[in-house]
Amino acid sequence: MQMELAKTLRNYDRKNLSKDILTGLIIMAVSIPISMGYAQIAGLPAVYGLYGSVFPIILFGLFSTSPQFIFGVDAAPAALVGAALVDMGIQSGSKQAMAVVPVLTFFVAVWLFIFAFFKAGKLVNYISAPVMGGFITGICTTIILMQVPKLMGGTAGTGELPELAEHIWATLGQINLPSLILGLVSLAILLVMKKIMPKFPMVVVLMVAGVLLSYFVPISNWGIRTLDAVEPGLPVWSIPDFSAIGLKEAVIYSLSIAVVIMAETLLGENSFAQKNGYRVNANQELVAFSMGNLAAALTGCCPINGSVSRTAISEQYQGKTQLTGIVAGISMIFVLLGATGLIAYLPVPMLTAIVISSLLGATEFDLAVRLRKISKKECLIYWGAFWGVLMLGTINGVLIGIILSFAEMIIRTAKPARCFLGVQPGHRHFEDLTESLHNCEIEGVVIYRFSSSLFFANIDILQQDIENAIGPDTKAVILDASGIGSIDVTAADRLAILYRSLKAREIRFYITEHIAELNEQMRALGLGFLIEEGRVRRTIHVALKDMGIHYPYPLKGNVDNTERSPFRKRVDNSVQEFVWAFGSDSEAEIEKQIRLQIEQLKENGDMQELLHGQWNHMDELDADAWIEHLEEHIKEIVKISGQDEQELTVRFEKHRKKLREQMLKEHPELVAMFEERRRLLDEQLEKKWPDVYALVLKQREKDNR
Structure with a gap:
């Protein structure tokens, strides 16, 4: 397994330094409320969210091949850990929870390393852009709905859409108006500034304004909440207590969490990579995930995941390399050592507005609009992944999207591009009959091009197309197999049946234009007799010659097919x-x-x-x-x-x-x-x-x- 350490920092361009440092500081500041909240969801004290934003994010930055993706304490793994604690009857925030969670995190790191060893990262190549778009948009929408109650003075929601909607409804009954006004004004400022001055660090200005507002104005008297104060100091490194949970439970619970981290983070990384024109090494990313989670386990934290919301913020403020994440991690050390007092002055509604603003920028609803115009099937896949995430959670949303993607791929392959071929009068090359009004069929010959590998799901289409094209004067059927890369046993058997049926009607059947490897497959599948009987030829021209048909080929309707002059050839080539x-x-x-x-x-x-x-x-x-x-x-x-x-x-x-x-x-x-x-x-x-x-x-x- 080849590794490239600090790949995004090699040959560093110094003109990006100021952007990376500024973006890293913004990521650190935004991570404070997010990480603290998710740590509590995972059953740990809030300060452990800050611990998870130090060494895991630094290690990820050193191993990752993505120049912009940000690692940290995030929603999906935190929610899964919290659910696991409930299943095991462990109280959130208890000493037992603080012992069990690092063990789960350790096994998550082990699973992720195993995934990397077996190169499971390549699975993301089978996930289409509509799945990625629906998945990312579903996650962003879910987190936005989680954050909405905090704008109204309430607490963050958890779960899927029904639970989130119920929590929002309950919060509506006890809205704190000053909190809502502060949150909405902050959100409006961010959205407007993103439009008119996208490079201006409005997030930093807003956070400084929030601290000053809390310091000089008694906003707590108005019911506006600020973040909880935390004790200063760095996390203590220690080996998890593996006796705190049974091995079977640790392996099972950690596997589901590791799968979610792999799927969600790789999907997110690939989505940003496609949008911004670079590539990531999926298997090395799995190693980076593993190393980050190993550091989290050894510092008592919950599992760490890639964060779409923080990456969206990084993209907005033009973070160019993983120096952004490393700066965020290092600056969090200084916060833990000497600036924890400032945390208590950060107004929750303003921080919530920052998170929602970044998430709105990461949604891909525009892709859904585009897909609706060009492909209803792919649009359905997009919304399937979106609603799957929103209604059933991250992992189920991924599974639904993958199933829909594979189903669409099978349907597409089962109905491949195919056409019947002819020639333009005076020419030798074969073209789709529908491509030009001048193309004509060769008298007595059906030439059929099939552009897909032949297998059980589409062989019936080939057979029906050919049968329907045969007329009383048909003497031969030529299959242009230039687009056929492979044949399965079902298709081979049906080709044999088709051949014998045509032979009984005194119609010759040829397979032509294909790669040599297809001949090996046909011999292995029992179609070697076609080759032996001369029914597998290298080109359509050779097949026609085998029938005694020579150029100029006789065209249907007695169309003149004599050789054209060079001038007429040029004119014909631009026909229609x-x-x-x-x-x-x-x-x-x-x-x-x-x-x-x-x-x-x-x-x-x-x-x-x-x-x-x-x-x-x-x-x-x-x-x-x-x-x-x-x-x-x-x-x-x-x-x-x-x-x-x-x-x-x-x-x-x-x-x-x-x-x-x-x-x-x-x-x-x-x-x-x-x-x-x-x-x-x-x-x-x-x-x-x-x-x-x-x-x-x-x-x-x-x-x-």
Whole structure:
């Protein structure tokens, strides 16, 4: 297991020093209320939250490969430890709890090291962006809901959405108005400053203002709570008392906590890494988690986790390396040694506003909006992970997200991209028949491309597609297997059945274009007879030659397939460019391009540029559609260019006539298609702009005299 110590600090750029130090101090200050609160949830005295923000965070900073993720006492592990104590009947804050929690933390460290040894970190590669986004947003929302009661003068909530909602409802009945006002004003200031001056350290200013407010104004008389005072001094290092809990219980409880730490922190790290364009070494991160938790165990703390909220704050204030975390840990030492008195002056509502502000910045609801537009399935996965975390907790939310992600992957693989192939007249290369109106089928041959590994879930689609494509004149089926990387036994058996069925109908079946390894798989799966009988060929061309079909291939409908001149090849290669490039949006894209060209016409007055736009090598069909769209803007073009409508109409019709002549010369077989398209476009023009259509019709009558 290769390790890179202090990776993010190597070749340190000194221009980041001030940002890292300032951000580290902010993280330290924000960690005080968060860590103290979560330590109490885990059944320990509040000061142990500060202990967990010293050596664990420093060790993590030295081992981590993430330049920005922050480690510390956090919600999920604290809640799991607290629940474990309840299950074991141990009272929170008791001496027994203080003995048991470090033992659980120690075994969490052991589990995390085991995960690293077996390279379990690679599992995060199978978790999609929607799962990560839903998971992070779910965690942020959960913590925000935990913090909301503190804005109102209450205590932090615990549990999932039902428990949190119940706690918020109960707190609503006893709101402390001064606390709520102070918290909301602080939150508003932070959100506004984040918009107008995102680099300004408003958090520091707000915390200093909070201390001064508490010192000079009797806010406690108004019911505004401040943090509890803690005793000065550093944590004492000691070996946990392993006799405090049974080995079986320690192993079982710690395993679930370790899984949560691995999943939540790796997901969080990868989410920030993807957003900011860097990579983390997942297995070394597990070692970093393990080392941090080992330090926590030896100082009596609860398990430590990666913190999304503190990382969001670090990102906001431009912390660039793990020096941020190390500064936070070292500065916490100075707080514990000589500044614990100041802690008692920090108003809880203001600190809560800081946490909520950072969490709002870390949510990814914008991803949900984007997914809703482009993929309903991935949007469902996002919300599944989100609601899973919110309703069922971190680990269940992760499991739901992973299950949905794998289900979506299986569905996607089960319905792969596939198409039937043909050739453009005069060309040798095979293309999707739907890619261009000029592509034609080879007479009597079905050529089918399947772009996925073949397995039990999608072999039926392949078989049905081929069966449905076979006609009375079909003499052969050629499978383009260039996208098939592997075959399972179910698919192999079905291919054998398909082959025999086609053979009985005197239809040849070929497999072509695939990698050589697929031949090894076919032999191992019992399809070696296809190779022996010459039904597995290297290319489609070789398969056709084996049937006695040579170039130029006979095309369906007796389309001329003689060799094109170099000029005609160039024209053919640009056939239906807009349809190929923009699909169903081609008409809208032509309109968009024309709008851009009209804006340019205002600047340069170049009418020639207007006729073609940026697509100078459009085929005749696209160019004709382009003119049709231009005619819809004829009044606007007249106003800009100074030409009259009659003059422009003459120019458009001359260009259209030239296109038809070129089509007749270069693609005589497509003139009928050109005329039909012309008729449809005319109908649209007459419906939308009857006066323009009348002008065009008048000009055509003149030309035909």
